[in-house]
Amino acid sequence: MNRPLGRAVLGSLALVGVAAGLWLAFTSSPDAFQQDYVRIMYVHVPGSWLAFLAFGVTALGSLGWLVSKRMFFDRVAEASAEVGVLFTAVSLFTGMLWGYPVWGTFWDWGDPRMASTALMFFVYLGYLALRRAVSDPVARARRSAILGIVAVVQVPLVYFSVTLWRSLHQGMTVRPDGIAMDGSMVAALLVNISAFTVLYAYLMVERVRLAGLESETAVIETELAGRSVSKPNLEGLS
DSSP states (O other), rough: OOOOHHHHHHHHHHHHHHHHHHHHHSOOOOBBTTGGGGGHHHHHHHHHHHHHHHHHHHHHHHHHHHHOHHHHHHHHHHHHHHHHHHHHHHHHHHHHHHHHHHHOOOOOTHHHHHHHHHHHHHHOOOOHHHHHOOOSHHHHHHHHHHHHHHHHHHHHHHHHHHHHEEEESOOSSSTTTOSSSSSHHHHHHHHHHHHHHHHHHHHHHHHHHHHHHHHHHHHHEEEHHHTTOOOOOOOOOO
16 A cells, blocks of 8 residues: 555545535534534544554554564554544544534633543644654654553543543434434434545555654664764874
8 A cells, every 4th residue: 555556546435525525514413402503423434443443553553563663563653642632632523513503612622522622632742742843763653652552541541431431422313223314414423434535545644654764764863973973093192
């Protein structure tokens, strides 16, 4: 998939999928109570799900590095964390836009889903800050791997927060006993989740590729800097 044609195909699929998902979002049935405000859901929910997926991949990449010490896994973990932070920001922003007309407020720290999502967002920002604070690549990978594995425990806490604690958020829409939504709404939601997943895959491929190029460039620059330093001539000195 690192080949230009493969990346172009994946990017095109992501673009078409997002366009189709948005079209379905605007043409699906309105909600009986929230009316057209429910259409924010078709970006908010996929953004949340992809944040969970991204941080799960960060944990797997971190574990892969600890086991194999291959820098490829470290690059995967870093790339997925960056994309996950992006999707978490999308989830938080769209949630605020959705919350104001429905709940009458943009934000409520007393809501466990909002508070736990915000905490997860800042923890992974800290993960990215940690990576930039350590210059040695091995030390950076080791410390980041530990944090990446520990931080992923937030994902199930965020997801189940609406059932573990009292929340402004509605309960789970997709349950073992069925889906409490109109068929057109389900179709629009599934298409958008699929489209966001393809977009995540495309962003991951590009970010991992760029991280590899950055690593190769750093090695070349180090070698060139080493060649520019010559051994001093001490002949003739007593």
